Amino acid sequence: MIHSTPGTSSPLPGPTPHPIVGHLLQVPKKHVWKYFESLGQHYGPVVGLSLAGDNLVILNDAEDAEELLNRRSHNYSSRKQLVYAGKYQSHGKRLVLLPYGPQLKQHRAAFHQMLQPKVVGSYESMQEEESAKYLYNMLVKPGEADLHSKRYAAATVFRLSYGKSLSDDDEDLKTVLIILDGFIRDCYPGSHLVDTFPILDSLPDFLAPWRISARRKHDYEIQLYGRLLDEVKVRLASGDDSDCFAARLLQANEKNILDAESLAYVVGSAFVAGTDTTAGTFMWFLMAVILYPETLRKAQAEIDGLPGLGPSRAPDLSHMNSLPYCVALTKELFRWMPAAPGGFPHLSDADDVYKGYFIKGKSMVIPNIWAMQHNERLFPEPLSFNPDRFMQDIDGRDDLTQGHYGFGFGRRVCPGRYLGARTVWIGITRLIWGFNICPGVDSDGRLVVPVPDNCTSGITSKPLPFSYSLVPRSDVHAETIRCLYVSSLGRTKS
Numbered sequence: 454m455i456h457s458t459p460g461t462s463s464p465l466p467g468p469t470p471h472p473i474v475g476h477l478l479q480v481p482k483k484h485v486w487k488y489f490e491s492l493g494q495h496y497g498p499v500v501g502l503s504l505a506g507d508n509l510v511i512l513n514d515a516e517d518a519e520e521l522l523n524r525r526s527h528n529y530s531s532r533k534q535l536v537y538a539g540k541y542q543s544h545g546k547r548l549v550l551l552p553y554g555p556q557l558k559q560h561r562a563a564f565h566q567m568l569q570p571k572v573v574g575s576y577e578s579m580q581e582e583e584s585a586k587y588l589y590n591m592l593v594k595p596g597e598a599d600l601h602s603k604r605y606a607a608a609t610v611f612r613l614s615y616g617k618s619l620s621d622d623d624e625d626l627k628t629v630l631i632i633l634d635g636f637i638r639d640c641y642p643g644s645h646l647v648d649t650f651p652i653l654d655s656l657p658d659f660l661a662p663w664r665i666s667a668r669r670k671h672d673y674e675i676q677l678y679g680r681l682l683d684e685v686k687v688r689l690a691s692g693d694d695s696d697c698f699a700a701r702l703l704q705a706n707e708k709n710i711l712d713a714e715s716l717a718y719v720v721g722s723a724f725v726a727g728t729d730t731t732a733g734t735f736m737w738f739l740m741a742v743i744l745y746p747e748t749l750r751k752a753q754a755e756i757d758g759l760p761g762l763g764p765s766r767a768p769d770l771s772h773m774n775s776l777p778y779c780v781a782l783t784k785e786l787f788r789w790m791p792a793a794p795g796g797f798p799h800l801s802d803a804d805d806v807y808k809g810y811f812i813k814g815k816s817m818v819i820p821n822i823w824a825m826q827h828n829e830r831l832f833p834e835p836l837s838f839n840p841d842r843f844m845q846d847i848d849g850r851d852d853l854t855q856g857h858y859g860f861g862f863g864r865r866v867c868p869g870r871y872l873g874a875r876t877v878w879i880g881i882t883r884l885i886w887g888f889n890i891c892p893g894v895d896s897d898g899r900l901v902v903p904v905p906d907n908c909t910s911g912i913t914s915k916p917l918p919f920s921y922s923l924v925p926r927s928d929v930h931a932e933t934i935r936c937l938y939v940s941s942l943g944r945t946k947s
């Protein structure tokens with residue numbers, strides 16, 4: 454809906470643009486969310502930028518994001534069409550990049566069937582088994598937390614999607630990680646010149662080597678998704694009735710009318726979208742409790758004090774309502790260092806006027822989650838990791854996805870949020886139960902304290918490698934982790 458006419462509205466505030474390239478040269482490539490936050494402090498929470506023809510609207514305040522992306526979501530729910538990652542690499546079929554329309558609704562409806570809160574509760578045993586493997590991997594190879602976290606995050610979605618387990622030495626895991634690393638870089642604004650200057654797409658192949666590389670990446674991932682889907686088809690044909698996302702979609706597809714490639718993408722892209730965000734959150738957790746050791750001690754005391762739990766009994770998802778501090782700690786983690794700090798850009802459809810400012814149709818609207826969650830007014834001392842700030846809101850039926858903006862907005866809000874948040878909760882609560890986590894030491898034996906600013910700068914962000922020490926709290930804890938692992942192997946199908 455247009456609330457006023459451009460004639461009565463003013464342009465969005467922002468720095469003076471260059472006459473040809475706009476703000477292209479002013480926007481840094483690294484930690485762009487902090488630059489956007491600083492613009493908000495200077496020009497007000499809603500800022501306009503122009504990048505070589507693209508209009509950007511930066512939202513630094515949650516109230517504005519809620520108005521535009523939630524209440525006016527009919528106009529702010531599309532995505533800019535990326536030439537490299539969208540057209541060539543994903544053949545226009547990857548959910549996260551789809552424009553708003555019937556195809557997106559179909560894909561999201563399929564996701565909703567698998568990931569709505571009602572259904573997510575039935576995945577508890579699978580999450581507990583995968584978290585047992587995660588704990589075991591952390592016990593036997595504590596130096597590889599990043600890899601174990603990725604494996605754990607990918608394995609939960611993978612099992613849900615294809616009904617089979619992802620093993621550590623699995624080629625599928627390696628393929629998933631290669632796809633993931635590439636995709637995170639490829640959809641970051643500015644990664645490929647053709648996305649800033651789409652005219653370059655008219656060049657023939659011999660002058661556009663990027664096109665060949667994007668097609669190769671497509672072939673690589675569709676081979677994996679197609680093979681995994683074929684395996685499920687064979688299982689279904691042989692009368693195996695084990696439930697998984699792929700099986701349900703295949704069975705329902707007469708109604709859903711998804712073509713073979715869309716079907717492969719809708720299942721396959723779930724674990725690509727869900728892995729890096731979830732895994733990065735675990736690395737932020739390690740850093741948080743190293744920098745704020747009292748939070749680890751408090752959480753351990755809460756777990757140790759719960760009747761029935763102890764060195765020979767780890768918490769499970771049924772304990773969530775009895776461990777409010779662990780819930781608050783998880784929510785604070787999503788707030789303190791959001792997995793996608795710069796948000797995922799939405800695209801508007803039609804012209805609009807907001808607070809007297811004109812927002813041109815086809816603007817990229819960027820919810821700067823970082824600035825929203827570091828707003829001093831809502832979160833005093835925002836850079837401190839302080840789970841207590843969430844304690845008063847927790848009422849025993851708490852939703853890990855509420856009270857922060859880490860899962861995005863409106864019609865594009867993360868469809869995996871209920872699953873992802875519970876995967877994070879059980880993973881970190883079990884790490885807290887089982888391990889002491891401290892700073893690592895350098896070659897001279899001095900403690901090395903990690904620095905949150907040392908983090909990656911893609912569409913998601915996680916700490917750059919840092920040293921830490923992860924030691925089981927006792928021999929009994931270590932033995933319990935081994936037993937949990939062995940019993941999870943007995944129940945997992947590979």
Ligand code: HEM
Nearest residue numbers: 549726727730731792793797859860861862865867869873
């Ligand atoms: C800690 C875990 C996670 C975090 C912090 C997270 C965060 C996000 C964010 C910020 C967005 C962008 C929302 C927007 O555009 O406003 C998003 C989108 C998405 N997420 Fe997640 N996510 C997580 C886990 C997952 C999981 C486990 C899955 C899959 C099972 C998943 C699947 C997706 C998909 C498919 C989209 C694209 C939605 C669309 O464009 O319509 N995510 N996520």
